Amino acid sequence: MEKNNLSGFFESFLTKESIxxxxxxxxxxxxxxxxxxxxxxxxxxxSILAPIVRIERPSNIFIYGKTGSGKTLAVRxxxxxxxxxxxxxxLPIIILYxxxxxxxxADTEYRIMAQLTRxxxxxxxxxGLPTQEVYNLFFDSIDTTERVVLIILDEIDQLVKRxxxxxxxxxxxxxxxxHQLKKAQLSVIGISNDMMFAENLEPRVKSSLSExxxxxxxxxxxxxxxxLDERAKVAFKKDVLSEGVIKKCAAHAARDHxxxxxxxxxxRVAGELAERAGQTQVQLEHVDQAEEKTERDRIAxxxxxxxxxxxxxxxxxxxxxxxxxxPNNTNNTSHKDDKGQFTGDVYKTYLxxxxxxxxxxxxxxxxxxxxxxxxxxxxxSATVISKGRxxxxxxxxxxxxxxxxxxxxxxxxxxLNL
DNA sequence: CACCGTTCAGTTGAACTAAGCAACGGAATTCGG
DNA sequence: GAATTCCGTTGCTTAGTTCAACTGAACGGTGGA
Numbered sequence: 001m002e003k004n005n006l007s008g009f010f011e012s013f014l015t016k017e018s019i020x021x022x023x024x025x026x027x028x029x030x031x032x033x034x035x036x037x038x039x040x041x042x043x044x045x046x047s048i049l050a051p052i053v054r055i056e057r058p059s060n061i062f063i064y065g066k067t068g069s070g071k072t073l074a075v076r077x078x079x080x081x082x083x084x085x086x087x088x089x090x091l092p093i094i095i096l097y098x099x100x101x102x103x104x105x106a107d108t109e110y111r112i113m114a115q116l117t118r119x120x121x122x123x124x125x126x127x128g129l130p131t132q133e134v135y136n137l138f139f140d141s142i143d144t145t146e147r148v149v150l151i152i153l154d155e156i157d158q159l160v161k162r163x164x165x166x167x168x169x170x171x172x173x174x175x176x177x178x179h180q181l182k183k184a185q186l187s188v189i190g191i192s193n194d195m196m197f198a199e200n201l202e203p204r205v206k207s208s209l210s211e212x213x214x215x216x217x218x219x220x221x222x223x224x225x226x227x228l229d230e231r232a233k234v235a236f237k238k239d240v241l242s243e244g245v246i247k248k249c250a251a252h253a254a255r256d257h258x259x260x261x262x263x264x265x266x267x268r269v270a271g272e273l274a275e276r277a278g279q280t281q282v283q284l285e286h287v288d289q290a291e292e293k294t295e296r297d298r299i300a301x302x303x304x305x306x307x308x309x310x311x312x313x314x315x316x317x318x319x320x321x322x323x324x325x326x327p328n329n330t331n332n333t334s335h336k337d338d339k340g341q342f343t344g345d346v347y348k349t350y351l352x353x354x355x356x357x358x359x360x361x362x363x364x365x366x367x368x369x370x371x372x373x374x375x376x377x378x379x380x381s382a383t384v385i386s387k388g389r390x391x392x393x394x395x396x397x398x399x400x401x402x403x404x405x406x407x408x409x410x411x412x413x414x415x416l417n418l
Numbered sequence: 419c420a421c422c423g424t425t426c427a428g429t430t431g432a433a434c435t436a437a438g439c440a441a442c443g444g445a446a447t448t449c450g451g
Numbered sequence: 452g453a454a455t456t457c458c459g460t461t462g463c464t465t466a467g468t469t470c471a472a473c474t475g476a477a478c479g480g481t482g483g484a
Contacts, residue, residue, distance in 0.1 A: 110464065111464095126464095127439050127465075128439040128440035128441075128463060342427085343427085362467070369467090384428085384474090385476090386428095387426080388476040389425055389479090390426060390478095391425080391474095391475095392426075392428050392473095392474055393429080420483085422481085423478105424477105424479090425475105426475105426476105428474090430473075430474095431472085433468105434468080435469095437465090437466090439462105440462090441462090442459105445458080447454100448454080448455070449453090450452100450454100
């Protein structure tokens with residue numbers, strides 16, 4: 001943007017007609033009035049929860065389905081409805097919602113309990129207390145009167161994978177039986193993205209958590225179109241979307257296991273891009289740009305929020321990767337499977353990076369764990385392979401497209417101020 | 419050629435340590451009378 | 452003498468380290484055909 005234009009820029013932005021009518025409707029936090037293609041599941045949840053309004057404990061519910069299949073939305077929708085009733089009738093019901101994926105806020109047993117307790121209006125220190133103490137605090141403050149407490153744990157698969165989430169779930173789901181609670185009753189809704197998640201669950205936890213199970217199948221392309229259409233009607237002004245835009249967004253997302261959140265994000269970003277470019281219509285190419293941008297933003301978000309050590313690890317990975325893919329003619333280390341890096345190489349480079357940046361290098365043991373974490377974040381895909389007599393290691397692939405690598409490299413260099 | 423023990427380069431689990439925090443309780447200080 | 456502040460102790464979580472057992476297929480040797 002040229003400088004001399006800048007003064008009038010905001011003004012023209014203000015007077016220029018926005019192509020959006022109500023942008024909120026395509027933001028992921030938005031809960032629409034009606035939820036399409038999830039009527040069945042919502043009915044199920046509602047009927048399972050129904051006893052709650054008579055202050056009876058409803059069954060625990062275990063909900064699973066891929067990302068963007070409307071799990072969180074459906075649960076929140078029901079929760080909102082329930083809240084309305086609670087307020088109208090002044091029922092003694094508390095609903096607590098926690099997303100277990102939020103780093104630093106709720107990714108260990110202690111932190112979740114602390115978070116839940118804070119939800120009740122109690123102050124809990126970040127650290128220092130015994131976990132059991134927090135449990136007691138939580139149960140005590142719940143158990144003051146007769147009521148039902150409904151705990152919604154979003155993305156519990158994350159929790160069980162990292163920490164001893166089993167303990168937490170066990171304590172919570174069993175609190176009713178084990179004289180912990182005298183007056184109050186407690187019921188849990190667990191939401192998981194991972195189909196296989198239930199398998200890693202201890203049997204005793206599994207049986208009590210999944211008294212009822214609800215499956216959210218992925219949306220198909222037609223349903224996605226339907227959903228987008230509905231939301232777009234509210235979000236955009238008339239005739240702003242050119243022919244096929246919605247279809248394209250839906251198609252992109254459908255290819256990606258029917259992720260509605262992604263479809264909506266594409267649509268929104270495409271709209272923003274069009275608007276920023278000063279156009280009055282959202283064109284097909286905006287969707288392409290949006291796809292590229294959302295991916296880039298996702299990576300940037302991850303990179304900048306991770307700790308330095310993780311950035312350094314990723315950076316060395318990137319360096320090793322770039323070094324091994326570009327010069328194909330070098331055969332100094334004899335067996336080089338053009339694709340994929342091994343832990344050893346990455347660690348060596350990592351040490352070098354640490355020296356340059358002045359970072360205290362961690363042990364390989366820890367780096368090994370960090371690589372696992374990066375894998376979970378979806379930035380890389382690392383699989384353990386055995387190279388026969390040449391040992392056993394992880395083969396690490398970057399999952400980002402090749403042309404994006406220089407940009408990521410730059411981002412990392414900035415983050416590490418190299 | 420098929421079979422089999424060896425070997426390597428990490429992986430993975432468990433126990434341990436340091437850093438950081440909160441609560442507790444006793445000692446030291448302050449303060450009003 | 453009571454109230455307040457200060458400080459050391461204890462007990463906790465968490466990130467990271469240390470130690471060591473474990474892993475699994477290619478290598479290279481063996482024996483049989």
